[in-house]
Amino acid sequence: MTEFEPNIVAFLCNWCSYAGADLAGTSRLKYPPNVKVIRVMCSGRVNPMFVVNALQQGADGVLIGGCHPGDCHYVQGNYFARRRMAILKKLLEYIGIDSRRVRMAWVSAAEGNKFADVIKTVTEDVKQIGPMQHFRRSNEW
Amino acid sequence: MVNLDKLRETVKEMLTREDVKYVVGYEKGTYGFRVSPSFAFIPEDVDKFIFSPLCVNNLTIYPMLEEKLPLPKDEKEDARKIGIVVKGCDSKAAVQIIQEKGMKREHVVLIGVPCTGVVNPRKIKARFSHQGKNVDVEEKNGKFVFVIDGAIHAIPKEELIFDKCKHCENPTPVLYDVLLGDEIHSTEKEDYEEVKAFEERSFGEKWDYWKKQFERCIRCYACRNVCPMCYCKKCMVDQLSPQWVRRSTNLSENAAWNIMRAYHLAGRCIGCGECERVCPMGIPLTELNKKLQKDVKQIFSYTAGLSLDKKPLLAIFSPEDPKEFIL
Amino acid sequence: MTTMEKLVLPKLGIRKLIIGMLAEHRFFGPVDDDGATLFKQIKDPAELDLTFTNSTVPPKALLFKQTETLFKFSLGRSVKIDPVDITNERTIIFGIRPCDAKSLAILDQVFKGDYEDPFYLTRRKNTVLIGLSCTQPGVNCFCTSFKDGPASSENVDVLLTDIGEKYYVEVRSDKGKHLIASMKELLRSAKAEDENNVTYVEEKAIAAITRNMNIEGMVNKLDKMFENSLWKTIAMKCLGCGVCTYLCPTCNCFDIQDETALEKGARVRVWDSCMYPEYTLQASGHNPRPERVNRIRNRVYHKFNYCPKNYGVTACVGCGRCIDNCPVNIDIIDVINKAGEAKV
Numbered sequence: 001m002t003e004f005e006p007n008i009v010a011f012l013c014n015w016c017s018y019a020g021a022d023l024a025g026t027s028r029l030k031y032p033p034n035v036k037v038i039r040v041m042c043s044g045r046v047n048p049m050f051v052v053n054a055l056q057q058g059a060d061g062v063l064i065g066g067c068h069p070g071d072c073h074y075v076q077g078n079y080f081a082r083r084r085m086a087i088l089k090k091l092l093e094y095i096g097i098d099s100r101r102v103r104m105a106w107v108s109a110a111e112g113n114k115f116a117d118v119i120k121t122v123t124e125d126v127k128q129i130g131p132m133q134h135f136r137r138s139n140e141w
Numbered sequence: 142m143v144n145l146d147k148l149r150e151t152v153k154e155m156l157t158r159e160d161v162k163y164v165v166g167y168e169k170g171t172y173g174f175r176v177s178p179s180f181a182f183i184p185e186d187v188d189k190f191i192f193s194p195l196c197v198n199n200l201t202i203y204p205m206l207e208e209k210l211p212l213p214k215d216e217k218e219d220a221r222k223i224g225i226v227v228k229g230c231d232s233k234a235a236v237q238i239i240q241e242k243g244m245k246r247e248h249v250v251l252i253g254v255p256c257t258g259v260v261n262p263r264k265i266k267a268r269f270s271h272q273g274k275n276v277d278v279e280e281k282n283g284k285f286v287f288v289i290d291g292a293i294h295a296i297p298k299e300e301l302i303f304d305k306c307k308h309c310e311n312p313t314p315v316l317y318d319v320l321l322g323d324e325i326h327s328t329e330k331e332d333y334e335e336v337k338a339f340e341e342r343s344f345g346e347k348w349d350y351w352k353k354q355f356e357r358c359i360r361c362y363a364c365r366n367v368c369p370m371c372y373c374k375k376c377m378v379d380q381l382s383p384q385w386v387r388r389s390t391n392l393s394e395n396a397a398w399n400i401m402r403a404y405h406l407a408g409r410c411i412g413c414g415e416c417e418r419v420c421p422m423g424i425p426l427t428e429l430n431k432k433l434q435k436d437v438k439q440i441f442s443y444t445a446g447l448s449l450d451k452k453p454l455l456a457i458f459s460p461e462d463p464k465e466f467i468l
Numbered sequence: 469m470t471t472m473e474k475l476v477l478p479k480l481g482i483r484k485l486i487i488g489m490l491a492e493h494r495f496f497g498p499v500d501d502d503g504a505t506l507f508k509q510i511k512d513p514a515e516l517d518l519t520f521t522n523s524t525v526p527p528k529a530l531l532f533k534q535t536e537t538l539f540k541f542s543l544g545r546s547v548k549i550d551p552v553d554i555t556n557e558r559t560i561i562f563g564i565r566p567c568d569a570k571s572l573a574i575l576d577q578v579f580k581g582d583y584e585d586p587f588y589l590t591r592r593k594n595t596v597l598i599g600l601s602c603t604q605p606g607v608n609c610f611c612t613s614f615k616d617g618p619a620s621s622e623n624v625d626v627l628l629t630d631i632g633e634k635y636y637v638e639v640r641s642d643k644g645k646h647l648i649a650s651m652k653e654l655l656r657s658a659k660a661e662d663e664n665n666v667t668y669v670e671e672k673a674i675a676a677i678t679r680n681m682n683i684e685g686m687v688n689k690l691d692k693m694f695e696n697s698l699w700k701t702i703a704m705k706c707l708g709c710g711v712c713t714y715l716c717p718t719c720n721c722f723d724i725q726d727e728t729a730l731e732k733g734a735r736v737r738v739w740d741s742c743m744y745p746e747y748t749l750q751a752s753g754h755n756p757r758p759e760r761v762n763r764i765r766n767r768v769y770h771k772f773n774y775c776p777k778n779y780g781v782t783a784c785v786g787c788g789r790c791i792d793n794c795p796v797n798i799d800i801i802d803v804i805n806k807a808g809e810a811k812v
Contacts, residue, residue, distance in 0.1 A: 079458035096348025135396035141734035366709035
């Protein structure tokens with residue numbers, strides 16, 4: 001039986017975490033291929049609606065990658081993102097969705113290794129939790 | 142609860158002011174235990190105004206429902222104030238909207254009514270489902286008293302009031318221009334017992350519960366339209382490009398709608414319970430809103446609708462915000 | 469249609485009757501769902517709740533579905549369009565009230581106009597309506613205002629009336645006759661005593677309806693009061709929430725949307741409401757009904773002026789759902805009565 005391979009959607013901020021992911025790539029670091037990256041200019045741009053929509057469309061886990069506190073290219077975006085995600089996770093938990101599906105990580109442009117580790121961690125965790133079936137779109141009409 | 146003559150007198154006086162356009166209050170409904178919002182433009186309109194334990198509506202929605210349409214060239218907008226009769230919970234909505242800059246403080250004149258609890262329409266309808274004629278309800282000695290066909294009914298308050306009223310921390314409006322009656326001080330505290338109990342359940346149990354509720358949603362958006370805090374010019378569900386939430390009614394879209402609406406009310410919902418009252422399917426929406434209210438209070442020490450000076454929850458941040466969940 | 473047969477069914481026989489029907493039909497009846505009564509498909513008669521006044525969502529939802537796939541499409545070398553298989557299954561709607569049955573007769577005219585809607589009509593053709601007379605009308609029921617009644621069998625195939633120990637069974641159509649043909653042994657002919665009981669039950673129900681809407685001459689009156697200030701007074705209260713339209717048995721506005729998932733998708737019809745500003749919002753940004761006053765006036769006129777002119781029937785059946793559920797107590801009976809009294 002084929003093992004469950006989760007779909008992870010990662011919203012990575014252009015200046016730090018996306019660059020970090022780039023570095024992981026150029027350094028030829030190995031990490032699970034389950035992640036699908038969407039580049040945003042800042043983690044503060046991530047609307048919780050994106051996370052919910054991703055979960056609807058087939059993502060088993062969602063990762064939001066941002067700059068370390070104090071290092072945000074737009075000064076404060078990551079702080080706002082942190083607040084939003086804290087609340088969203090609480091809400092999802094209350095509905096019965098394991099909040100380990102929605103993760104946040106601070107990855108700087110120099111942290112290629114950390115990016116690879118983050119992806120490994122998130123993929124492993126979501127693999128353990130299982131496929132996201134709760135409010136997935138069936139796309140069968 | 143409140144001296145009706147004083148209420149009407151106060152409103153009439155307010156209407157004589159040049160800077161007040163109209164006053165919104167309550168009037169008797171057309172049947173049973175209903176009460177209807179009432180608009181007074183001239184003093185004669187005020188004779189209909191009442192205040193009773195049946196006045197459940199949150200009238201602070203009305204300043205947000207004003208439609209601002211393009212005017213003919215020389216016509217200027219009528220930007221006069223609106224008077225609103227507010228209970229304790231309603232006033233918190235006004236505070237929260239002003240805090241968010243949704244409206245200006247000067248735009249409203251608040252007639253505060255200290256409130257000792259209102260009747261839950263579902264509960265009273267369950268007991269008197271065939272009451273056609275409109276009934277007046279009074280509060281006397283901890284009981285709701287009313288007369289139907291000559292028979293006097295006196296029912297203990299706790300059996301009929303909303304759950305929100307049982308733990309009301311602000312029976313006296315927190316913001317008002319005029320207060321009708323003495324301040325009521327409450328020793329009640331909202332302890333979020335039910336929320337905490339639900340949190341203890343397993344993920345599977347929680348999802349089964351909410352799955353069943355979301356499947357019943359008919360996406361009529363009554364919850365959104367009655368909520369004073371839902372005043373976005375273009376709601377997320379009405380966006381077509383891109384479309385976030387499809388209009389089909391199935392579990393996926395209904396869940397997305399309810400989750401996102403609850404999320405958008407985080408740190409903003411003041412717990413008036415109107416959403417749950419108007420839901421035709423009786424979905425327990427206040428449970429979701431209460432959960433976020435509790436968490437926001439616990440984690441960020443923020444309570445919505447109490448102070449005009451505070452900044453909205455998601456417009457600020459603190460370096461001490463929770464970080465344990467971040468990798 | 470005239471009454472074809474008059475029979476009675478002992479109360480205990482209802483279970484067997486339903487089981488018999490379940491065998492060859494999809495069977496929908498009133499079910500209590502956490503406080504709200506809804507018409508749902510059942511597998512066992514025990515699931516039914518026949519003590520209901522009326523369902524929250526009207527049974528129109530079974531024929532005019534809230535979400536209906538019109539066709540599917542997929543992207544290969546070119547676009548492929550697949551028609552949807554409209555169910556031809558025989559269906560029974562059991563326990564439909566006379567007002568809701570009348571609403572289906574009104575909806576028939578909408579969906580059978582110049583363009584016939586295959587979705588609604590196929591289902592309608594394959595559906596048998598077994599009505600249940602109201603013995604305890606709701607506080608806001610006013611079907612009698614339209615010269616109808618709580619025990620009217622005009623628009624159903626079979627009407628059941630609870631007369632105590634038995635159900636009086638009135639067969640009104642070939643469909644109905646055909647349906648109960650196989651279960652004749654459960655039924656016997658009605659006697660004069662049964663007929664008297666029915667009359668008694670019906671009169672009692674009619675007497676219990678206390679609210680009345682003065683519909684006389686309303687079409688002409690409305691013609692004269694388009695610009696009347698009454699509409700603004702009502703519109704000030706209105707939240708534009710749309711509950712009235714979603715729960716109204718005759719409302720039939722809809723939206724059509726394409727739902728896509730990269731390489732496949734479907735065109736879907738969903739319920740819409742004329743109370744939302746987006747309903748008439750045009751691509752240019754212009755909205756012919758920009759204010760709530762326009763929309764609420766339109767709704768009243770649609771039901772009490774345009775429909776009577778176009779179809780010869782008032783598009784209101786007096787079920788009272790809009791009155792029960794309006795958050796701000798906008799009461800259509802009150803509105804029309806006030807319109808009748810308004811000075812023009």
